[in-house]
Amino acid sequence: MAASSALPGLFFCFSAMVLLIFVSVSSPTWNSISFLNVNQYSFGVFGYTGSKVQVGYYFPLPGDINTGILHSLTFVLILYPIAAGLSGLAVLFGVCGAGYHRAGTGLYEFPRWTCNTVHFDRMGD
Numbered sequence: 001m002a003a004s005s006a007l008p009g010l011f012f013c014f015s016a017m018v019l020l021i022f023v024s025v026s027s028p029t030w031n032s033i034s035f036l037n038v039n040q041y042s043f044g045v046f047g048y049t050g051s052k053v054q055v056g057y058y059f060p061l062p063g064d065i066n067t068g069i070l071h072s073l074t075f076v077l078i079l080y081p082i083a084a085g086l087s088g089l090a091v092l093f094g095v096c097g098a099g100y101h102r103a104g105t106g107l108y109e110f111p112r113w114t115c116n117t118v119h120f121d122r123m124g125d
Contacts, residue, residue, distance in 0.1 A: 010094035017091050020084035028053060045077045086111075 026033040026044030028051050034042035041060060046053045048060065056075040058066045089111065 006094055006097040010091065010098050013087055013090040013094050017084060017087040020080060020087055024081040024084050045080050 022033055024045055026035065026046075027042040027049055028044060028047040030044075031042050031049055034044050034049075036043040038061060040049065042049045043059075046055065047057050051057060051060075055078050056071060058071055093111075
């Protein structure tokens with residue numbers, strides 16, 4: 001018997017996964033999806049229009065915008081593809097939970113518990 005209570009969570013995890021995949025393939029890979037459009041440039045997770053695909057980049061704009069802080073923040077954008085992968089795991093475990101009653105719920109709970117434990121351990125440092 002399928003666990004119908006798992007279906008709303010499965011739907012939301014699937015939609016989050018799809019949207020995070022769209023964000024992950026933004027400019028320069030897919031120029032019609034971007035975070036910021038300035039003049040002729042479209043900025044995405046791994047660069048901007050006309051740049052090579054890389055983690056962390058400097059803005060090609062004139063002025064005092066290329067600070068170390070903004071350059072470091074572009075490195076943090078790597079968390080979007082990581083989140084897409086984790087939401088893909090949540091969808092996989094949700095399918096197990098919806099199809100095999102509560103078996104997938106336990107599979108989903110272990111990675112969530114591990115992430116929370118690591119997070120709270122790091123906050124104590």
